[in-house]
Amino acid sequence: MVPFTWAEVGSNTVDSLNPRYNPAMNPRANEPGPPNFLGGPAGSPQSDVVVAWCGACWVEGDHKLYVGPGGGHNNYYGNETYVWDAETARFSIPETAWPTGSVGHSPGYNFLDGLQATGKYADGKVRSYHSYGNFATRRGSEAWFFGGAVGALSIDTTNKSAIWRWENGNWVDKSGFVIVGNVAGGVCWDERRDLFYIVGAGTPGGIDFYDPTSNQHGRTGRSSNAGAYARPAYEPLRDLLVVLTSSQRPTIVKVARLGADRESPMAVPTTGEPPPSNEVSTGLGRGAGTNGFVYDRDADRFLIWQGGQTVYTLTPPALGSDPMTTPWVWGRLPLTLPSADPGAPMAGSGTPALGAAVVCSTPRPRRCRCSR
Numbered sequence: 001m002v003p004f005t006w007a008e009v010g011s012n013t014v015d016s017l018n019p020r021y022n023p024a025m026n027p028r029a030n031e032p033g034p035p036n037f038l039g040g041p042a043g044s045p046q047s048d049v050v051v052a053w054c055g056a057c058w059v060e061g062d063h064k065l066y067v068g069p070g071g072g073h074n075n076y077y078g079n080e081t082y083v084w085d086a087e088t089a090r091f092s093i094p095e096t097a098w099p100t101g102s103v104g105h106s107p108g109y110n111f112l113d114g115l116q117a118t119g120k121y122a123d124g125k126v127r128s129y130h131s132y133g134n135f136a137t138r139r140g141s142e143a144w145f146f147g148g149a150v151g152a153l154s155i156d157t158t159n160k161s162a163i164w165r166w167e168n169g170n171w172v173d174k175s176g177f178v179i180v181g182n183v184a185g186g187v188c189w190d191e192r193r194d195l196f197y198i199v200g201a202g203t204p205g206g207i208d209f210y211d212p213t214s215n216q217h218g219r220t221g222r223s224s225n226a227g228a229y230a231r232p233a234y235e236p237l238r239d240l241l242v243v244l245t246s247s248q249r250p251t252i253v254k255v256a257r258l259g260a261d262r263e264s265p266m267a268v269p270t271t272g273e274p275p276p277s278n279e280v281s282t283g284l285g286r287g288a289g290t291n292g293f294v295y296d297r298d299a300d301r302f303l304i305w306q307g308g309q310t311v312y313t314l315t316p317p318a319l320g321s322d323p324m325t326t327p328w329v330w331g332r333l334p335l336t337l338p339s340a341d342p343g344a345p346m347a348g349s350g351t352p353a354l355g356a357a358v359v360c361s362t363p364r365p366r367r368c369r370c371s372r
Contacts, residue, residue, distance in 0.1 A: 005336050010089040014067070014082055017093050018046045025080070025098045048076035053130040053184070054148075055292075059166075061141030063087055066166060069097075070128025070148070079121070079128040081171065094169035100125050119147050119161035119178050126164055126171045133186025133231050133293070136196055138212065145171055146179070146187045146198060146210070163210060163217070179208070179217055185224075186293070188232040190258065192239060199224050199232040199243055207241075207264075221262040225254055231293035233302060238316060238323055241265060244293045244304065251275055253314065253328055268323065272330030275304060275312045303333075311335060 001007050019025040049068050050056065052075035056067040068081035080099040084091050100121045119127055129148030136144050147161020163175035185200010197220070198208035207222045224230065224243070231244040243254040243265045251274040254265035292305045302314040311333040317326035 004334050010084070010091065012090050014049070014091055015046065017082065017091055019078055019080060019093070019099050020046065025093070046076055046078070049078070049082065052076060053132055055131050055133050055135050057135035057137060057143045057145070057166075059137050059141060059143045061139075066135070066143050069126050069131070069145075069171065071130065075130075077128055079125055081166075096169035097171070117160045117178065120173070124173075126162070129161070130184075132184050132200070132229075134198075136187040136189045138189050138194075138196075139191075142166070144174075144187070144189075144196065144212075146196070165212075174212070175210075175215055175217065177217070179210075184229050185226075186231045188234045188241070190234045190241075191236055193258075197232055197234070197241060199226060199230050199241075222256060223264040225265050233293055233295045235295055235302075235316065236297070237300065237319060240316075240323060242295075242302065242316075244302075244314075255323055257323070266324065269325070269327040270314075270330055271327045274330050275310075301331075309335065 048054070048071035052071040054068075054071060056065055058065050063086040065084040065086070066081055067084065069079040070076065071078075078099040080093050081097040082091050082093055083097075100123055113122060115122060116127070121127055126145070126147070131145065131148040134146040134148055136146070138144055143166035145164040145166075147164070159180060160178040162173040162178055164171040165174045166172070179198075185198065187196055187198050189196050194211070194213060196210040196212070198210065206219045207224050208217065209220050210217045222241075226243050226245045229245075233242050233244075234240070235242055239258050241256045241258055243256075245252045245254060252267050253270055255268045256263045256265040293302060295302050300316065302316075304312040304314060313331040313333060315329040315331065317323050317328065
């Protein structure tokens with residue numbers, strides 16, 4: 001790839017794998033009536049696995065992007081996971097991650113099955129939710145998913161989830177307990193302490209943590225100070241928790257020094273032009289609430305993308321400066337057309353093996369696009 005360009009890559013599409021048309025995945029594919037996996041009452045399509053307030057997870061260790069499960073909230077009903085392999089540039093659905101039985105068919109699977117508070121269906125697979133920013137990568141080799149919010153039916157508002165890790169081709173419950181769904185929020189991994197931080201409107205009263213080694217979950221004692229659609233990222237060089245509060249206008253950057261006991265994220269000064277409202281999450285339509293917000297360690301900056309033609313940058317103050325009082329700087333990558341399609345979440349950036357930001361394009365044909 002030519003540096004700072006968008007390029008469509010891949011030899012197949014998400015649409016080509018639609019379980020609706022595969023009798024092996026969908027036993028009711030040939031039955032009359034509302035088709036399985038089509039979506040909710042509004043007929044939301046399969047593309048909502050990436051359009052409808054949903055994110056994805058890039059894992060550098062295996063060069064794969066994990067998209068799914070589900071759409072939630074009367075959007076897409078399937079709970080399958082799509083895997084894009086950078087080595088082959090192809091999407092697949094591992095057989096172990098095929099969707100639960102007859103999800104989405106009417107009459108068919110009972111979403112109000114009494115198991116809503118477990119975060120699982122009867123077959124043990126993760127329920128279909130909006131995933132927001134609730135994916136995180138640990139040690140560059142592990143994909144984790146902290147559930148979402150609002151089940152496949154809008155009336156399923158229990159917002160409870162297990163804590164999942166991708167193992168052997170599927171999401172596996174690693175905690176054995178449920179947590180309050182991280183409503184419209186996000187998760188990041190602190191590499192110094194080996195902790196996940198859970199930030200969002202679904203963690204009222206503070207920022208949660210999860211210790212994957214001891215399997216302990218609790219409160220950090222820090223207030224999130226962020227509304228819906230917040231996106232956290234860990235900055236290892238300065239040991240900071242950085243939260244992008246993209247539901248607020250203009251976009252506000254909030255920072256907490258993790259070495260300071262129980263310091264909550266506070267707004268910091270910025271210079272430059274922040275992302276405009278039409279290119280960041282507003283929470284007012286499909287595709288909203290899915291800001292990509294990731295730290296590019298090689299360049300010591302953050303990358304932000306929520307559709308449109310622009311990838312924004314956020315550069316911290318120089319090392320040794322006070323990150324709470326010294327301005328952070330907004331900027332843009334000098335990307336050229338063809339642009340990425342609007343509305344897709346960014347799942348990874350600055351990946352050493354690819355040297356690219358990886359996104360998943362949402363409109364048909366829903367291929368992957370890279371920006372180098």
